Every structure is written in structure tokens, then in C-alpha cells.
Amino acid sequence: MSAHIVYDSAPLGSVVRYSDGIPKPPERFRKKVAAWGRRNSVGRLIRKEPPRERATYTSPACFTLHEGDFGQAGTIVVSVRRTYTVDSELRFEIVERPAIGMVRILQDVGDSPELLHLAKDREAAERWLASNRYSRAFLEEVTADEVGADVVEGRTAA
Template sequence: MSAHIVYDSAPLGSVIRYFDGTPKPPARFTRKVVDWQSRNGTGRLVKKEPPRSRATYSSPACFTLHEGDFGEGGIIVVSVRRTWSVESDLRFEIVERPAIGMVRVLQDLGDSRELLHLARDREAAERWLASYRYSRAYLEEVSADEVGADVIEGRTAA
């Protein structure tokens, strides 16, 4: 599917796979493998931003995938995120959608919402929020209505 479809139909918290359709090169070609990995991977959808138009600049809609955190001893040193424009030439696939009963910890940033954490239930989300103390964060539960609408409209995970 195209990046437009991910932007339009994937809910925050979905696991998205992106790929360019080329086979992975043999491991002995380290530079080619690194290039291939930059265009093939997975991440959790954490943000969608609407298109913007200014007097001297305009940008298309985009979305951000969180690919992972690196650190040690519970301290995150680097958080890897990639932002893709809806005009990207890559192909995308929704691998997994948030299940009913999961709770999103969200924060509003300008015109968009950002997923801070996806918890298995409200109690886990409240514990996470108490530990990480975001001042403008709020909770949103994944409802049966949301999941049911995805199934009815044909937006189930591939």
C-alpha cells in the first residue's frame, strides 16, 4: 500500500513495515546491506502531521515511525524515529493494529498528536505516566468501535 493509505487509515500505535521491493544483499556487501536497511524495516506509528502551507514553503502530510530505543540500565540514550512523506516511493504494510483494551498515552503537539506509549491496559498506562511525568499527556483507550470500523471498512492488518 502507499504512504497515503497509511496516513489515512492506520491508527496510532500500529506496527508498520516499509520496503522498497528489492532483495536483501549478501552480508559480505556491508555498505549495500546498510543502504538496504535504510529502505526496509518496521516501526510503530507514533505521529501523523497534516500538510502545511506557508508563504515561502509547503510540505505534504507525513507520519513518523518509532523504530527503537537504545541505551542501558533503563536509560534511553538514542531513540530512532523515521519520518516519511505521503509522497514516498516506498511501499508500506500494516503489520499489527492496537488491540481492543490497549491504552495510548498521547500528547498534543501543534496540529497533531504524538504517541508516547502504548500500554496493554489502563492500569499499565497510568503506571507508565506516573513514572515518566509528561505534563500534557492524556490517555485514550482503543475501543471496540475503532477496531470494528477498521474491519468493516476493510482496514484489517495485512
Template sequence: MSAHTIYDCASLGSVVRYYDATPKPPARFTKKVVAWESRNGTGRLVRKEPPRSRATYSSPACFTLHEGDFGQGGVIIVSVRRTWSVESDLRFEIVERPAIAMVRVLQDLGDSPELLHLAENREAAGRWLARNSYSRAYLEEVSADEVGADVIEGRAAA
């Protein structure tokens, strides 16, 4: 799939794989492996931003994948996120979609919401929100209609 298809079809909370179709170099070539890993990986879709047009600048639509958190003792030190333009030359595929009755914890930032957490149910989302205070956070349940539309329109996870 193209980046544009991910932007149009993938729902927040989906796990997305990105790759460039090149083979992974041997481990002894550490710089080449690092470069390859920067163009091949997976992440959870946490944000989709529409295109922007200003008087002196315009940018295409883009989406952000959350690849992981790193820290120690329950304290997150670094959160790794990558933002891809819909014009990216990489290939993408949806690995997993949120299941029915899962609950997204979202926060409004600018023109589009950002996924803060994906919980198994409303109770778990409430507990997470109680432990992590966000002033503009709200809950959104993954509905059967949303999952059904993905299946009917042929957007099932690859």
C-alpha cells in the first residue's frame, strides 16, 4: 500500500508496517543495518494530519506512527515516533486493526486528534486516564460499524 492509502484507510490505533523492499544487510555492516532499520519497521498509528496551505508554505497530509517507549522503572525517557508524508516512497501495510469494543483515549491537538492510549475496554481506559491526566482527553469506542466498514470496503488487515 502507499502512504496515501494508509492515511485514507487506516484507523487510529492500527499497527502499520513500513518497508522499502530491500534485503536486510548482514549484521557486520552496522551502519548499513541502522540505515535499513530507519526505513523498515512497525508502529501504531497515533495521528493523521490533513494537508496545510499557508501564504508562504504548504505541506501534504501526513501520519505519525508510535514505535515504542524507552525508559526505566516505569518512567518513560524517550518516546519514538515517526511522521510520514503521504508522498513517501516507502511501502506500507496494515498489520492489525483495533478490535470491536476497544477504547481509544484521544486528545485534540490542532486540526486532528492524537491517540494517547488504546485500551481493551472502557473500564481499562478510565483507569489509564485516571493515572495519566490530560486536560483535553476523551474516550472513543471502536464500533462494530467501523470494523464492518473496513471488511466491506476491503480494508482488512493484511
């Protein structure tokens, strides 16, 4: 599916796989494998931004995937996030959607909220929020109405 469909139909917290359709090179070609990995991976959808129109430029709608955090001893040193515009040539696939009862911890940033964490229930979300202080964070539960609308409209995970 296209990036535009992911932007329109995937809820925050969904796991999205993306690919350029090129087969993975043999492991002995380390640089080629690394380059291939930058265009073929999986991440959690954490942000959707609407198109912007300014006096000097126009940017299309885009979304951001969180691919992972790297560090040690509980300290995150690098957080890998990739942002794609809706006109990206890559192919995307929604692998998993948030389940009913899960709770999104969101933060208002600019025009759209950003997913900070996806908890299995409200109690886990409140524990996470108590140990990770964010000034503009709020909770949003995944409801049966949201999941039901996805099923009715044909937006089930691939």
C-alpha cells in the first residue's frame, strides 16, 4: 500500500513495515546490507502531520515511524525515527494495530499529537507516566468504536 493510505487509515501506535521491493543483498556485502536496511524495516507510527503551506514553501502530509532506541543501563542515547511524506515511493504495510483497551500516551507537539508510549491498559499507562514526566502528556484509550470502524471500513491489519 502507499504512504498516503498509511497516513489516512493507520491509527497512532500501529506497527508499519516499509520496503523498496529490492531483495536483501548477501551478508558479505556489509555496506549494501546497511543501505538496504535503511529502506526496508519496521517501526511504530508515532506521529502524523498535516500538509503545511507557508509563504516560502509547501510541504506534503507526512508521518513518523519510531524504529527503536539504543543505549545501555536504562539510558537512551539514540532514538531512531524516520519521517516519510505521503508521496514516498516506498511500499508500506500495516502489520499490527493497537488492540482494544490499550492506552496511548500522547503529547501535544505543534499541529498534531505525538505518541510517547503505548501501554497495555490504563494502570500501566499511569505508571509509565508517573515515572516519565512530560508536561503536556495525556492519555487516550483505544476503544471498540475505533477498532470496529477499522473493520467496517476494511482497514484491518495486513
